Every structure is written in structure tokens, then in C-alpha cells.
Amino acid sequence: MRTVLLLGATSDIGQALADKYAKEGYTVWLAGRNTSHMQDIASDLKIRHEANVEYYKFEALDYASHQKFYSDLPGVPDITVCIFGYLGDQEKAEREWNVCQNILDTNYKGAVSILNLIANSYEEKSAGTIVGISSVAGDRGRQSNYFYGSAKAGFTVYLAGLRNRLFKCNVHVLTVKPGFVDTKMTEHLDLPAPLTAQPEKVATAIFKAVKKRKNTIYVLGIWRLIMTIITSIPEPIFKRLKL
Amino acid sequence: MAERKLTNWGNYPELISNVRSFDTTGMVEKLCIEEKHWIARGMGRCYGDASLGQNVLSTLKYNKVTFFDVQSGVIECQAGFTLDEVLQLAVPKGWFLPVTPGTKFVSLGGAVASDIHGKNHHKEGSFSRHTLNIKVLCGDGKIYECSRTENSDLFEATCGGMGLTGVILSVRFQLKKISTSYITQKQIKASNLDELIVLFEKYKEYTYSVAWVDCLARGKKFGRSILMLGEHSELDELKGSKTKAPLKVHSEAGLNIPFNFPSFVLNKYSIKLFNFAYYHKNLKKLQENIVHYDGFFYPLDNIRNWNRMYGKPGFLQYQFVLPLDQIDGLKVIMNRIAEKKQGSFLSVLKVFGAQNDLISFPEEGYTLALDFPITDSLLEFLDELDKIVEDCGGRIYLTKDARMNKDFFHKSYPRLEEFMQIVNKYNPNAEFKSVLSDRLSITK
Numbered sequence: 001m002r003t004v005l006l007l008g009a010t011s012d013i014g015q016a017l018a019d020k021y022a023k024e025g026y027t028v029w030l031a032g033r034n035t036s037h038m039q040d041i042a043s044d045l046k047i048r049h050e051a052n053v054e055y056y057k058f059e060a061l062d063y064a065s066h067q068k069f070y071s072d073l074p075g076v077p078d079i080t081v082c083i084f085g086y087l088g089d090q091e092k093a094e095r096e097w098n099v100c101q102n103i104l105d106t107n108y109k110g111a112v113s114i115l116n117l118i119a120n121s122y123e124e125k126s127a128g129t130i131v132g133i134s135s136v137a138g139d140r141g142r143q144s145n146y147f148y149g150s151a152k153a154g155f156t157v158y159l160a161g162l163r164n165r166l167f168k169c170n171v172h173v174l175t176v177k178p179g180f181v182d183t184k185m186t187e188h189l190d191l192p193a194p195l196t197a198q199p200e201k202v203a204t205a206i207f208k209a210v211k212k213r214k215n216t217i218y219v220l221g222i223w224r225l226i227m228t229i230i231t232s233i234p235e236p237i238f239k240r241l242k243l
Numbered sequence: 244m245a246e247r248k249l250t251n252w253g254n255y256p257e258l259i260s261n262v263r264s265f266d267t268t269g270m271v272e273k274l275c276i277e278e279k280h281w282i283a284r285g286m287g288r289c290y291g292d293a294s295l296g297q298n299v300l301s302t303l304k305y306n307k308v309t310f311f312d313v314q315s316g317v318i319e320c321q322a323g324f325t326l327d328e329v330l331q332l333a334v335p336k337g338w339f340l341p342v343t344p345g346t347k348f349v350s351l352g353g354a355v356a357s358d359i360h361g362k363n364h365h366k367e368g369s370f371s372r373h374t375l376n377i378k379v380l381c382g383d384g385k386i387y388e389c390s391r392t393e394n395s396d397l398f399e400a401t402c403g404g405m406g407l408t409g410v411i412l413s414v415r416f417q418l419k420k421i422s423t424s425y426i427t428q429k430q431i432k433a434s435n436l437d438e439l440i441v442l443f444e445k446y447k448e449y450t451y452s453v454a455w456v457d458c459l460a461r462g463k464k465f466g467r468s469i470l471m472l473g474e475h476s477e478l479d480e481l482k483g484s485k486t487k488a489p490l491k492v493h494s495e496a497g498l499n500i501p502f503n504f505p506s507f508v509l510n511k512y513s514i515k516l517f518n519f520a521y522y523h524k525n526l527k528k529l530q531e532n533i534v535h536y537d538g539f540f541y542p543l544d545n546i547r548n549w550n551r552m553y554g555k556p557g558f559l560q561y562q563f564v565l566p567l568d569q570i571d572g573l574k575v576i577m578n579r580i581a582e583k584k585q586g587s588f589l590s591v592l593k594v595f596g597a598q599n600d601l602i603s604f605p606e607e608g609y610t611l612a613l614d615f616p617i618t619d620s621l622l623e624f625l626d627e628l629d630k631i632v633e634d635c636g637g638r639i640y641l642t643k644d645a646r647m648n649k650d651f652f653h654k655s656y657p658r659l660e661e662f663m664q665i666v667n668k669y670n671p672n673a674e675f676k677s678v679l680s681d682r683l684s685i686t687k
Contacts, residue, residue: 010266012304037267040321044307048332184304187264190246 003027005077007058007114008084010037012183013133016203017081022051024207029077031058031069032084060084060110061102070117079210080118081131082111085152087185093147100147107151112158119162122171129172129210132159136177136218139227142243163215174209175216178202179223195222249299252550253290254503254557255617255645258678264301271380271410274300275674282677283410285323285350289357290560291645292678293405300410302352308332309413316418317375322352322411327493329418330536334492338418339475339536341373345591347493347541352411357642358403358603362451362473362540365596369605371402374416381409382674400665403603405641407680408669423489425476426451426539430530432522436466436577440570443470443594450474451539457518458590458613459511461581466574467522468592476533485533493537499547506554509616511584543589553616558587559645561625562612564595564605565637572635573609576628580613583624587614602662604640612643622646641679649683 004021008014009030022028022045030038030053038055045053058069088103115130122128137145138152156175163173180186180196197205197219205219218224233241250257261278265271275281284294285302306323316338318329326340327347333339344359353359355377360369367373376390379401387409389398401408429449433439439454446452451473460467481489543549550558565572590613597607615621629651632639638655639647653659663685676686 012266015266034267034269040267040307040309043309047308047311048328184264184266184270187262 001025001027001052002079003029003075003077004079004081005029005031005073005118007031007080007082008060009041009055010034011083011085011185012199013178013181013202014081014083015041016199017083017206018045018053019049020200020203020207022049022053025051026079027052028054029073030055033057033059058114060114061105063109063113066114066117070114070121076121076125076128078127079129079131080115081133081206082115083133084110085133085135085148085185087145087148090145090147103147104151107148108154108158111155115158115162119166119171123166123169126169127171129174129213130159130162130166131174131176131206131210132156133176133178134159136179136223136227139177140231140238144243172210172213174206174214176202176206176209176219177216177223177227178219179226181219195220195226249284249287249295250557251287251289251291251294253559253645254550254553254555255559256292256295256678258292258295260295260297260299262299262301264304266304266306268380268386268412271300271305271412272384272386275380275384275410279672279674280676281410282675282680283322283352283356283406285353286325286348288346288349288353289642290558291643292682293357293642293644294353294677295679296677302350302410305412306350310415313338316420317415318418319376319413319415320351321413322350322355324351325349326351326354331492333418334421334424334536335490337421337490339421339424341417341419342367342370343540345541346544348544351414352406355402355411355414356404356406358600358605359642360595360605362453362471362593364598364605365447365452365594366450368596368598369403369600369603370416371600371603373419374398374402374414376415377401378412378414379409379669380412382670382672386412387669396665397669399601400662400669403600403641404662404666405602405679405685406677407666407675407685409675421475421490422478423476423481423485424491424536425481425485425489425533426473426536427476427480428532428534428539429472430525431470431472432525432528433466433468433470435464436468436574439466439468439470439592446470446472447594452593454592455521456577456590456592456611457522458577458580458587459515459518459584461578465581466577469522469525471539473539480533482533491535493535493541496545496547498545500549500551503551503555504553506556506616509553514587553614556617558614558616559621559625560612560614560643561628562604562610562640562643563628563632563637564608564610564640565632565635566606566608567594569608569635569637572631572637573611576611576631579624579628579631585615585621585624587616589614601658601665602656604638604642606638608637610640612640641683644679647683652683 010032042053086106093100134156135152137149159175180191209217282296302323305321308320310319449472454468454470456468598605673686680686
């Protein structure tokens with residue numbers, strides 16, 4: 001039985017992935033902060049898909065706990081998906097260091113800390129798939145979300161580096177840039193419907209990309225085009241834009 | 244804040260609302276502290292303004308099934324879980340919804356808040372009769388469990404209470420045992436209303452019964468109709484390919500109406516034509532066959548967004564119930580509709596069994612439901628119908644309503660005072676209120 005570990009399982013994308021993998025017959029290990037929420041998700045998956053589901057408390061910002069968290073799992077998961085992230089309030093973060101720090105730590109340091117351990121264990125086994133949910137926001141810095149964006153940019157580069165390092169030992173690393181997703185994290189934003197994916201769509205795209213051992217995916221094809229345009233605008237012009 | 248244009252199934256009225264969703268109790272508790280005057284909303288399948296308000300709490304992400312005992316058929320789900328999802332889960336295990344409305348795209352929270360009824364009301368009552376336990380987040384920020392025996396006042400006011408006692412968080416209810424997912428159906432044509440009434444009485448032992456009525460037919464054909472009766476099929480009744488998968492679940496909808504039809508599509512001629520064809524599609528007086536539950540209960544679910552047929556202005560569904568002895572009143576109303584040439588294609592008549600709940604709509608008598616496209620003269624016309632319903636001692640289903648006046652409402656629900664006292668106890672400062680509850684002066 002194949003096993004998938006979902007870091008940040010209570011997020012909308014995490015729940016959609018849990019549903020997809022459970023439906024496909026995988027053993028699903030949920031990891032997150034809110035255990036009662038994970039309990040509900042687990043019972044739902046067990047009832048609806050008769051799936052093997054367990055849940056484990058995981059705190060992304062408590063780096064010291066990561067080793068124990070990983071060692072305490074009943075085995076090494078075949079696939080690890082790092083989903084957790086924190087959008088934060090850009091304007092607040094410009095003024096308050098703790099808000100800013102929280103964005104940087106959650107999206108970059110927390111992810112790197114846990115994935116380092118997983119990468120090492122996959123390298124040792126010469127098997128495994130690491131999926132990182134990064135963001136199109138990391139493709140170019142923009143005034144509206146550059147804290148989140150820069151942390152995700154760091155994460156994208158980290159994943160690329162991992163991919164390069166682990167290629168020779170057969171470990172697959174997938175970078176996912178979902179674009180806008182209709183989630184709790186973005187509910188307060190007025191997102192344009194044609195550019196916004198449902199979490200279920202993101203989950204299906206990830207499931208397929210893992211099977212096909214893709215390197216980087218944009219969930220909606222249009223985002224690849226948009227980001228190609230955005231990254232090709234010369235900086236002297238770009239800096240004048242309100243994006 | 245996420246301001247969104249919102250309408251329910253009738254596309255009328257439309258409101259700009261602040262819509263927030265939640266997937267944990269912690270999250271909904273926090274939202275209710277941050278902001279007042281919420282109304283919970285699930286699939287938006289009530290027709291009018293019952294789940295519209297300034298602040299709308301979408302339950303759709305709070306949609307987990309937390310308990311299902313395959314032996315006893317007891318299931319517990321969070322409010323955003325839909326009847327569609329219940330069927331997908333329960334049917335293969337030999338269980339069915341105890342009560343279902345004409346669409347499966349309804350959330351469980353909505354099912355309780357509307358105290359939905361179905362074709363089996365005369366035999367098995369409304370949804371509340373099968374509801375074992377409900378959790379509600381009330382105005383004081385606390386979560387209460389309620390049932391017929393525990394906090395029974397809250398239970399009674401929550402079933403059919405249109406979300407005004409608080410946010411319905413989860414529902415535990417009893418499913419119904421089935422041997423197959425098919426319905427043994429009998430359709431009988433009635434050439435007029437009197438004949439139909441006799442047939443209803445004659446076949447009252449059937450579990451499921453409902454009649455489609457041609458509301459535009461006049462004279463001798465007045466009230467011509469097709470009575471549809473059904474029982475869950477037993478295994479030995481199935482033949483051919485059906486025996487291979489006796490507990491087959493429904494499939495996804497086929498057709499979609501991609502945009503609003505222009506309003507001239509539905510007019511008295513097209514509806515007359517439809518009604519003529521619908522009535523005459525059954526060549527024989529009596530027709531018997533075995534059909535899947537999806538076609539029997541949810542014929543319109545097969546056309547996604549069928550509400551767009553009524554065009555951008557939307558439509559109103561008018562559903563009332565009259566006591567059994569008010570058959571003349573029913574005739575007066577149907578006559579007015581035929582005169583006005585304002586009928587819709589699916590006018591549905593059913594006999595309710597006895598029920599005397601606090602605020603639930605069903606009571607023993609005849610219930611007729613029909614759709615009217617919004618026109619300039621419609622509101623006035625419906626006020627006129629209200630008057631007849633009122634004189635007959637009947638009432639209107641809140642889930643379908645978007646326009647009834649409050650005096651009529653207050654007169655027609657005899658236990659309203661009691662209901663309002665309980666609402667006031669659990670929701671004292673109108674923490675939960677809707678356009679409907681304001682319009683009908685249930686909340687201040």
C-alpha cells in the first residue's frame with residue numbers, strides 16, 4: 001500500500017489532496033496543528049473511501065520538533081506533500097516585524113526544516129516523491145505581496161536545488177504553482193473566476209503530475225502564460241506598474 | 244471583506260453580501276464573535292431570501308461525515324454535507340434518505356432548517372421525524388446539542404426554523420433500509436382535479452405519491468394531471484441489467500443550461516405546449532415500470548442550472564398548503580392561475596399527512612407548488628392568492644418564499660409566538676438573521 005504524507009493537511013488544498021489520495025486507495029497520513037479538525041477529516045475519509053488514514057500533530061514553526069515528528073511516523077511515506085503556507089497581511093508586515101517574520105518562517109524556514117529531513121531519508125532509500133506547493137507569487141516580486149512572494153521564491157529555488165541533488169538517486173521533486181485557488185486563505189480577496197482553481201482541481205493536477213514525474217506545474221495553463229509575460233517585462237517598466 | 248452578489252435558486256431577490264466560510268467549529272465561533280447578524284447558507288437551493296443576509300456564513304466547507312453505522316443506518320454529518328453525498332455513500336450499503344425533496348443538491352443544514360418534506364410525507368413525515376440529534380451554535384457563542392428529549396425547545400425551533408436559532412453545525416439522523424436503488428412506479432392519468440383527489444385517497448397506502456398538474460387546462464380538463472406513485476423495488480422485481488447492480492448510485496448531471504434564457508422563451512404558449520406534451524406522453528391511463536431513484540425523485544437534477552430557463556429576472560416558487568376540507572379553495576386558486584395564464588411547467592400537488600410542529604410548513608392537507616416567472620404583475624397576483632390561502636386557513640412554505648407580507652405570515656403559523664420566544668432565548672440579539680426574518684418581523 002502506497003503512503004502519502006500531507007504536511008498542512010487541514011488547508012483546503014490539503015483536504016482536497018487527502019480526499020483524492022484516499023479515493024485512489026493510498027494510505028493517508030495527515031499532519032497539521034489542529035488535531036480535532038484532522039480527526040473529522042480522517043473519519044470522513046474512512047467512512048467515504050474506507051481508506052487507511054492516520055493523523056499526527058505537526059507544528060511547522062517548531063523546527064526542533066520536526067525530527068521527532070518524522071521519526072515517530074510508522075514508516076517512511078512514499079510521497080510527501082508540503083502544503084502549509086501563510087499569506088499574511090502584506091501592509092501589516094511592512095510595519096510589524098513579527099507579522100513579516102511569521103510569513104517568512106512559515107513559507108520558507110518551516111518547509112525547509114522538515115523537507116531537509118525527508119530529503120535525507122529519501123536519498124538514503126533512493127526512492128520517494130517530494131511535492132512542494134510554492135506560488136506564482138514567487139516568480140517575480142510585486143508590491144502587493146512580496147513578503148509571501150519572496151519566501152515562496154526561496155522555496156521554489158530550494159525545491160529546484162533538491163530536485164537537482166536528488167535526481168541521481170531516483171527521488172522525484174515536484175514544484176507546484178497553483179495560481180489563485182479558492183480557499184479559506186483567499187476568501188477575503190476578490191479573485192477573478194477564470195484564473196481561480198478549485199482545491200479539487202489542484203489536487204487532481206498534483207496527483208497526475210506525481211504519476212508523470214513532472215518538475216514544475218501550473219495548475220491552470222493560463223498561469224504559465226501570465227507569469228511568462230510578467231517575468232519578461234523589463235524592470236525599468238515593471239517598477240512603475242501597480243501589480 | 245469579500246462582498247459578493249448572491250441570490251438563491253429563484254434568482255430573486257439579489258443581494259450584496261459578505262460571505263465567509265468555515266471548516267472548523269473554532270473558525271465559526273471566531274467569525275460569530277467578530278461580526279453579528281449572520282445567516283447560515285448551504286447550497287442556496289431555497290428559492291427566495293431565507294438564506295440571504297448582510298453577513299452570510301457558508302457551510303459548504305464544513306462538510307465531513309463523522310459517523311456512519313452501516314448496521315443501524317445512523318449517520319452524522321456536518322451541515323455542509325449534501326444529500327447528494329449522503330446518497331453516494333449510503334445507497335451502495337443499502338440505505339436511503341428517509342425524506343428527500345425534489346433535488347439532491349441540498350445541504351443537511353438546509354434540510355433541517357427547512358424541515359424538508361418529500362413524496363412520502365403522508366406516510367413518513369418530514370425530515371425532523373428522522374432527525375436524532377442536532378448541534379447548533381447559538382447567539383451566546385455556545386454550541387448546544389439538541390434532540391426530542393434534550394434541549395427539546397431548541398430542537399423544535401431549529402427544525403424548520405430557517406437558521407434563526409443559530410448555525411446548524413451537524414445533524415445525526417436515521418437512514419431508511421432499501422434492497423435496491425430502484426423504484427417500482429405507477430403513473431395514473433387523471434382527466435381532472437376531482438378524479439385526481441379520488442385517486443390520491445384510493446392510493447394513500449403507497450409510500451411515495453405526488454401529482455403533476457396542468458395548471459393551464461380549463462373547463463372539463465381543469466386539473467388534468469398524472470399521479471405518480473412509487474415503492475422501493477425489491478430484489479426479485481428487478482430484471483435484466485438492473486439485477487447486476489441493484490444498488491447503483493446516481494450519475495452526474497448530463498445537461499447544463501449555460502446562461503439565462505431570454506424571458507420570451509417561457510410564455511403561456513410554450514408552457515401550454517409543454518403541458519400538453521407532458522400529459523400526453525403517457526399514452527395509457529395506467530403505466531407501470533421500474534425506474535432508478537434519480538429519475539423518480541430528481542428529474543430536474545439532470546439539467547444543471549435549470550433555474551436559468553426563467554431568464555435574468557428570475558422566478559418565484561409559490562407553495563401553499565390548505566386543510567383537507569378546503570378543496571374548494573384549491574379549485575378557486577387553480578382557477579385564478581388558469582385564468583391568469585400564469586402557470587409553470589412543473590406544478591406539483593401532494594397530500595400531506597398530519598403534522599403539527601412548531602414552525603415546520605407541512606400540515607395535513609393539499610399542497611400545491613408552482614413556479615412563476617417574475618413579471619410586473621406577479622407580486623400583486625400572489626398577494627391575491629395569499630388572501631385565498633389565508634381565508635382557507637392555509638399557509639406558505641418559507642423556504643420558497645421571497646415576498647409574503649408579515650401579517651399574513653403571523654396569522655397563518657399558529658404556533659409562531661412560541662417559536663419566536665425560543666428564537667429569542669437562543670438568539671436574543673439577532674446574532675442570526677436573514678432578509679426573510681427581517682421581512683417577516685421574526686427578528687428585529
